[in-house]
Amino acid sequence: MPPKVSVVMPVYNEHATLRTVVERVLAVPDMNLELICVDDGSKDESRGILSDLEKQHPQIRVFLQPKNMGKGAALQRGIREATGEFVLIQDADLEYDPCDYPLLLDPLIQNKADVVYGSRFLGAAPHRVLYFWHSVGNKLLTLISNCLTNINLTDMETCYKAFRRDVIQSIPLEEHRFGFEPEITVKVAKRHLRIYEVGISYWGRTYEEGKKIGWKDGVRALWVMLKYAIKEPVSMPHSYIEPEKDHAMQDSVSLRN
Numbered sequence: 001m002p003p004k005v006s007v008v009m010p011v012y013n014e015h016a017t018l019r020t021v022v023e024r025v026l027a028v029p030d031m032n033l034e035l036i037c038v039d040d041g042s043k044d045e046s047r048g049i050l051s052d053l054e055k056q057h058p059q060i061r062v063f064l065q066p067k068n069m070g071k072g073a074a075l076q077r078g079i080r081e082a083t084g085e086f087v088l089i090q091d092a093d094l095e096y097d098p099c100d101y102p103l104l105l106d107p108l109i110q111n112k113a114d115v116v117y118g119s120r121f122l123g124a125a126p127h128r129v130l131y132f133w134h135s136v137g138n139k140l141l142t143l144i145s146n147c148l149t150n151i152n153l154t155d156m157e158t159c160y161k162a163f164r165r166d167v168i169q170s171i172p173l174e175e176h177r178f179g180f181e182p183e184i185t186v187k188v189a190k191r192h193l194r195i196y197e198v199g200i201s202y203w204g205r206t207y208e209e210g211k212k213i214g215w216k217d218g219v220r221a222l223w224v225m226l227k228y229a230i231k232e233p234v235s236m237p238h239s240y241i242e243p244e245k246d247h248a249m250q251d252s253v254s255l256r257n
């Protein structure tokens, strides 16, 4: 039996894509997963759709936020409820492809990584060609994040992030809206966790197709990065490397000492 994975899906007014994205998540072969959907006070039919899906599929657990509180708050709720060995974030639009789960989970399953980011700027998978200035903004935010944390990511803002559950549940999260990505990046970097990146496909959408993120979110991300770069203390992981599973890594650590 493969290790259990908790897929956490924040949902806000996603009636157009919700059924399809849930079907795609559940259709990934050879997975042992629970799908935790957190509705963030949707005003469209998303809640009704989630309640139908929960009745149809025993792997789905639905949680309702009392009002719209933001993606970060929805993720905090979902992460708290997770029971799998690993936790993976999945947006409820169709910009990311669940077929990439095996790629994302592989470094975690091999116990090489504590955290895996799916990068839209790496690899040969299809990437929709979209806004030039958006890609500049994304790369600039990633560059600033790298300067502040001294890690070499290529895509800090990616939605596809996967974690060991004990790791993500041990990190206190504070950002309620779109600050989740820069907050978690600074916090994992400060903890000196083992971070990997894998190239993923990206089926981005245009503003006409429903894209919402704008330049103000970029400014907010900058502020969040600076805030946690200053206030988050540096700490070392204590027991994240299981010795019996990772002799090679232990040996290389002792050789360096």
Ligand SMILES: Nc1nc2c(ncn2[C@@H]2O[C@H](COP(=O)(O)OP(=O)(O)OP(=O)(O)O)[C@@H](O)[C@H]2O)c(=O)[nH]1
Residues within 6 Å of the ligand: 009, 010, 011, 012, 013, 014, 040, 068, 069, 070, 071, 072, 074, 090, 091, 092, 093, 095, 159, 210, 211, 212, 213
């Ligand atoms: N916009 C928005 N999304 C939310 C909120 N709460 C939860 N979400 C969910 O968070 C995920 C990401 O939201 P998106 O609006 O797609 O944000 P994004 O992918 O960073 O930006 P886009 O380029 O606009 O797609 C989706 O699954 C949303 O349904 C909220 O308050 N506002």
Ligand SMILES: [Mg+2]
Residues within 6 Å of the ligand: 091, 093, 095
């Ligand atoms: Mg999106």
